[in-house]
Amino acid sequence: MSNLDREKIAEETLQIIKNGFYVKNDVKIQLPHADYKKVQLFNPQTVDAIVNDEDEMLERCLNASKECAIHVENMDSYEAVHRFDMDHALVMNFANAVTPGGGFLHGANAQEESLCRNSTLYKSIGSVQAKEMYDYNREIQSPIDSDYMILSPEVCVFRDSRAQLLDHPYMTAVLTIPAPNLNGRAKGLDRDEIRDVMLHKIKTFLYVAARYGYRKLVLGAWGCGAFGHDARTVAGYFSTLLIKEKYWQFFDEIVFAVYDHSDEQYNYQSFAEVFQDYKYLGDTREVVAKADDNFILFSDLMPCVSGGFDHVNRDYDIGYTQGIFLDGKGFIAELFNLEGMQDKQVAIVMPEKIFIGLSEKEYVADFKTGSEETWNIAICQDIKDKKEIVDPSVIEQVSNYLEENQVMDFNNGFQAFGCKGKDLNGENVIVMGYTLGEGNRVICKTNLEFWHYEDKWRRMRIKCY
Template sequence: MSSRTGRAYLAKTTLEVMEVGQYVNPRGETVAITAEMAACNAGSACFEPETLTEMRDEVLRTPAPFTETAFQLENETTLEGAWSPAADATTGRIGVLNFASAKNPGGGFLGGSQAQEESLARSSALYASLNLFHKQYYETHRRLRSAFYSDRMIYSPACPVFRDDAGSFLKSSYQVDFLTSAAPNAGAIQKNEPVHVSEIPQVFMARMDKTLALFAAQGCQTLVLGAWGCGVFRNSPDLVARLFSEFLQSGGPYFGRFKQIRFSVLDRSEEKPILRAFTNYFARSSV
């Protein structure tokens, strides 16, 4: 869906799907998602930084369940990356990182904005889960004076996904666990907090650590990650790729804690600088 107006219309119809708990697929069949939505919302939680630190310590005290972690790097959207393992019954529980807005649930998806979070919100029941934590997550971040935001995270388990990237309804829905976490807004920090720019890598490292710990604690075997915070937040793709590599590759604290990890790094530019940054750390399976 290329136009802002068209995407806003899709967002409106997504709200309608969540309200009635069903949609009509391309075959004309009614697909119910009421039970899946109810289970997702009931299991959703907003985690405070202190809780996540304790969780991280507990996760890292336990032996890694796998002897190795398989990596894939694809030039694709997050939805494409999530669909592939979802179609494979051997992948286990799938965790998808939502590159979140710290201040608005779903980012600007209601107005037709186009970024990773907006795509996920248009295509799933994620928005309903996020809205459960308006005060604890979004209002808290709005009160903060710093674009570093915080390590608070929202976890939305087994959330139904019912659209593809084009906005078409799927024949049947599938479920993934969404983890919603905001990267530091490097662009805003550079503009408004320049004396703290040097702190970005350390803050990002701590947030990524907690993110991976939460996925592991929830029992995810497969993760769909990507260029977190490398769009409008203007974080360095090399920094993000390097930090993921240090945590996940052999010798890192999360190596073997996931069966497979797929990096969905969408880069439509001619020189592909974001994709190339990830290629420097992870074997590229396709471009």
Template sequence: MNLAKIAKETLKIVDQGYYEIDHKVHSLKLSRDEIDEVIVVKPELVRELSEEAREYEGEGIIEVVGKDSFEAARSLKDDTIVLNFANALNPGGGFLKGANAQEEALCRHSTLFFSIGNKKASEMYHYNFENLNGFDSEYMLVSPRVEVFRDAQGVLSEDSFITSVISYAAPNLNGRAGHISKRYLMPVMKIKIRDLLNVCIHFNYRNVVLGAWGCGAFGHDGQEVAKMFYSILVEEEYRNHFDQVVFAIPTFASSRKNYEAFEEVFHQTQS
């Protein structure tokens, strides 16, 4: 089955509330209201959070794993949030057309699209479209309950699980940010990473699944992005506000270089 057909099947599963494996019916665990729920995090709140006291002291474990994001989340505790490398203008990116970047895979394998693609969530996309600049906004979407019912290969699972997802767009070097000098872009990327972690802390998530954010389809250099995350998590000690920080980066050919970059940068910090 091609990826566009899998996407359509995912929409059908969520609409009907169940799927079948070998003629056995598996009902979704979440209600439609729970699936559609989304918290729109506005730039004003993001700016306030930069000054918010961060009291929780966690274990601060950092791992780099050769897995996809949901595969990594499955093994973590309930208070886990997964970073979706969001498209700033279109919910799910090219999900419905069969594209295969990280966001599209998350939408194919779960109920995520119904949270980030609803009317309430559209506030973020409308704002980004009307305020055209290469940096994109500080808007984020938190989907508190996302049910994952496919494995990393897109196969329906007999054991679905529920996690949270935060959708945030990195500047797209292959799109609107392509004309921006690194001199201006790199400091903005660091601010965005810090803002992302502040929002996760604010909503009391103790475990976070990150990745090579902005690399791949958006064109950022894996080594540079890894060093930015290292600077904030280790040198600024943001790691201590989480129990576990996992960088989930698949090791297939197109992302192997990014996996190796993060593994190299975080090698000495991993338990």
């Protein structure tokens, strides 16, 4: 495909975005309704705050009990999202630091240009809000540019890797981050400085991705095209952070999409060989709690709340999860059926300090006779000094918070019960329980995904093709 052909496709892509639909085989295909120009801009100060907020980020990491599968694939970034059915994935955009989309409008063919041709990405990174990053990088004239990043949370992909229109467009998110250009402003940097800058930038990408709840990533040979970086060296940077420094524990799945159709396939082979060195990684961290050796929580990756799982009752304890709310606060949760009840319920444990201004005297009371029996589920076994929440306004406040953070959906109202107590670490926590349905009637829904207690502790798997 020539530059002129790609330039025409770029024009067509912009028209599709403007129209909100395209026609394929006489069938009108509507793009999903979304705000395609929506961006979240991270300036260097914001990025630095995220990286250095260890209390929020490291100690409340949500993936301590989840494996991370790493794949190395010879395919383009969007194809990886589609092939691996990566719901709520984040794609790394190998960006130009000073021009939105690089040479997208002029038929260039690097990774960023391909992403822009095949999706709505240009609508967001070319927006007025995103312009701040490009202006700043242009003005400072730094060989390493800056730590600016652009998150495009709603990107619609409607072309395949050959720029053919899809029958079914799909959504993903993209985080735009420029690598130092070794064929441009960064040409004079020495090897050690390049290494430090690349490791720092990759680390900031991983922190921002984890901080905003993206558990599935599509990475690749960042900076290994027109910017002149060596693929084996860059693969080593990723390996240092993900494997040696264990950043893989932030995520469930990582695909290195290394699109390489050259005869020697050096870029692809470099990543495949680097990551094939790691078949299994053991863990030597201190165990906080475990359930029959099936579920293990490690102290250094706990969220801000912790619960005991020593006495899992297989009759009614169904599954567990842990995570981070949109505001960075951690939680743990359990799906269960109480004995004698047919309907599933969910319990969520979260820090009391999320909710400012609560007075214990006003909203809690001692458990009534028999009440504590209903909280004999695994997640509450080690929560001490439990007191019932009796103030309906507090239950409503906590429930609103859970809905705002997209954990619960209360369109049909809710039936809730709450208590306050102390977790394994002695921290004050609030536990909220909700009945999800009665018979065929749906009362409320949860957006959480739960892992079965029967699952063994899952280590990291790495798969290369």
